[in-house]
Amino acid sequence: MSVPVGASRQSKNQPDVFQTSDALSVLHSVFGLPGFRGAQEDIVRHVTDGGNCLVLMPTGGGKSLCYQLPSLLRPGCGIVVSPLIALMRDQVAGLLEAGVKAAVLNSTLSWDEANEVERQLLAGELDLLYVAPERLVTPRCLAMLGRARIALFAIDEAHCVAQWGHDFRPEYIGLSVIAERFPNIPRIALTATADDLTRQEIVQRLGLDDAPNFVASFDRPNIKYEIVDKTNAQKQLQAFISDRHSGEAGVVYCLSRAKVEDTAAALNKAGILALPYHAGLDARLRETNQDRFINEDGVVIVATVAFGMGIDKPDVRFVCHLDLPKSIEAYYQETGRAGRDGKPSNAWMAYGLSDIVQQRRMIDESTGSETFKGVSIRKLDALVGLAETVDCRRTRLLGYFGEEATGTRCGNCDNCLTPPKVWNGSVAAQKLLSCAYRTGQKFGAMHLVDVLIGRLTDKVKQFGHDKLSVFGIGGELTEKQWRAVMRQLVARGFLYADADSFNALKLTEEARGVLKGEIELMFREETGGTGRAPRSKSRRGDLAAPRSDNANPDLLAVLRAWRSEVAKKRN
Ligand code: ADP
Ligand code: MG
Ligand code: ZN
Numbered sequence: 001m002s003v004p005v006g007a008s009r010q011s012k013n014q015p016d017v018f019q020t021s022d023a024l025s026v027l028h029s030v031f032g033l034p035g036f037r038g039a040q041e042d043i044v045r046h047v048t049d050g051g052n053c054l055v056l057m058p059t060g061g062g063k064s065l066c067y068q069l070p071s072l073l074r075p076g077c078g079i080v081v082s083p084l085i086a087l088m089r090d091q092v093a094g095l096l097e098a099g100v101k102a103a104v105l106n107s108t109l110s111w112d113e114a115n116e117v118e119r120q121l122l123a124g125e126l127d128l129l130y131v132a133p134e135r136l137v138t139p140r141c142l143a144m145l146g147r148a149r150i151a152l153f154a155i156d157e158a159h160c161v162a163q164w165g166h167d168f169r170p171e172y173i174g175l176s177v178i179a180e181r182f183p184n185i186p187r188i189a190l191t192a193t194a195d196d197l198t199r200q201e202i203v204q205r206l207g208l209d210d211a212p213n214f215v216a217s218f219d220r221p222n223i224k225y226e227i228v229d230k231t232n233a234q235k236q237l238q239a240f241i242s243d244r245h246s247g248e249a250g251v252v253y254c255l256s257r258a259k260v261e262d263t264a265a266a267l268n269k270a271g272i273l274a275l276p277y278h279a280g281l282d283a284r285l286r287e288t289n290q291d292r293f294i295n296e297d298g299v300v301i302v303a304t305v306a307f308g309m310g311i312d313k314p315d316v317r318f319v320c321h322l323d324l325p326k327s328i329e330a331y332y333q334e335t336g337r338a339g340r341d342g343k344p345s346n347a348w349m350a351y352g353l354s355d356i357v358q359q360r361r362m363i364d365e366s367t368g369s370e371t372f373k374g375v376s377i378r379k380l381d382a383l384v385g386l387a388e389t390v391d392c393r394r395t396r397l398l399g400y401f402g403e404e405a406t407g408t409r410c411g412n413c414d415n416c417l418t419p420p421k422v423w424n425g426s427v428a429a430q431k432l433l434s435c436a437y438r439t440g441q442k443f444g445a446m447h448l449v450d451v452l453i454g455r456l457t458d459k460v461k462q463f464g465h466d467k468l469s470v471f472g473i474g475g476e477l478t479e480k481q482w483r484a485v486m487r488q489l490v491a492r493g494f495l496y497a498d499a500d501s502f503n504a505l506k507l508t509e510e511a512r513g514v515l516k517g518e519i520e521l522m523f524r525e526e527t528g529g530t531g532r533a534p535r536s537k538s539r540r541g542d543l544a545a546p547r548s549d550n551a552n553p554d555l556l557a558v559l560r561a562w563r564s565e566v567a568k569k570r571n
Helices: 006-012 020-029 040-048 064-073 085-097 111-122 139-147 176-181 196-205 233-244 257-269 283-295 328-335 353-365 370-388 393-400 426-438 445-453 458-462 479-491 511-515 553-570
Strands: 053-056 077-081 102-105 128-131 150-155 187-191 213-215 223-229 250-253 274-277 300-303 318-321 345-351 422-424 495-498 504-507 522-524
Touching (some): 020 040, 040 053, 040 064, 064 077, 064 187, 085 128, 111 139, 187 196, 223 393, 233 318, 257 300, 353 370, 353 479, 445 458, 479 495
Parallel strands (some): 053 213, 077 128, 077 150, 150 187, 274 300
Antiparallel strands (some): 422 522, 495 504
């Protein structure tokens, strides 16, 4: 360090003994912070004393300090693995400014620069060295580290090692070499996303089996969660931004590059300053857009998931999703970019049937193993469950990360603020399932709605569906409500869209329970638009309560036919 920091130097002569007074004095003098936050002190103590650990702390929680401070307190240099060059650059610049001797080793350095860093490391002149993962695993780098005095290894954004995670980076896999080559040097892995599976993968790959986990609360109380029924996503988005976040900075996530471009253009047309960001853009334009988002006021960035990691903009007031993310982890990570300054912020998502269908198809068509697909489907299902829940979203979200919420209602999510009405949709579900069945399980959502509502479209006439007993049995619900029923049946696994036959909606085996009246289905009533509770009496009034003893004879016929078909399939 260029500035004398007595405490730090002294403690370097007393390895492996954590002194609170030393730690605090470095915290004040180097980092300019008044004290520790949350679990930081315990983590710093543990690592300074030479222990391994896994740190799970939300974005903005203060993870960097957990390895930076022990690196100063322990003899030798702290080696930090970080996935992004920009992230490393920013951190090193901040540290140098604070008088810490920090350096980076990545592909942006020239041969001479890299040699100089190596010289400094071996001469014991560095406190912290940030290394790109692909660099660290090279024989040359490992040999260099073998000759240096190392205080600790920190693996930042450790979830990148998880193949089933949402942000897997192949270059992270090689990091298992750290535990193998340097078993006696403390390792600290840090991440802001860790559902149970991801946590297990980190532990296994980084050799942290016996290491304690430090888990901070993942709650972001200032973020209000809202998930709305998707009708016209771009219009809904425009209304959301102009009504509630006019002139404020936000991020809008879309799945595809084309949709990013399209949405950004639509927002600009509506008078909202929006810039696109995706991997297909020219690198310079991408950087310009990112810089403008960070430095100008009130810029909306419309992006694919390529955008966000390591972006530290405190006053992002909203994060929107126009497409369903892949998992709750991804949703949490992306929405977590809102409100790092602690001020009220929104996480808003528009979600519909097509989202589930699309994500399912992407999983089905992926090249992964069956296990991979199974895990992906489970993760998607958990997210769909969050989108469909009528209970507190925050409780559900935190529950996914294994955290018990303090109350059952947070008071700062759409479901808590305006509890959705639920209605018994068992009969509606039976009608819909029979309609899909009676029409041969060959048609998509639009046509089924036409048949249910009793619309004499050309297609209905062409297939003679107006002659079926299911024609017009669904007049008690609006089109929008039928779409919601359909979506919820798909979300709960009673119906699926068959990608091999133009997304025709087909019954799953579980649908039998619904048709038999064994499963009672409570649906959330969609708010906004024309959505309202279904009229209590069916217009055609020919369906009784959903019990098997007095179920509609037509439904029983469907059920019988269905059963024999399933039986045939089994044989
Ligand atoms: P993370 O990596 O967990 O997202 P950072 O390490 O980047 O978080 O820290 C986020 C912010 O919190 C930084 O601005 C940092 O200075 C601040 N911070 C960290 N620890 C403390 C603390 N003990 N007291 C006050 N601010 C802190
Ligand atoms: Mg960080
Ligand atoms: Zn809530």
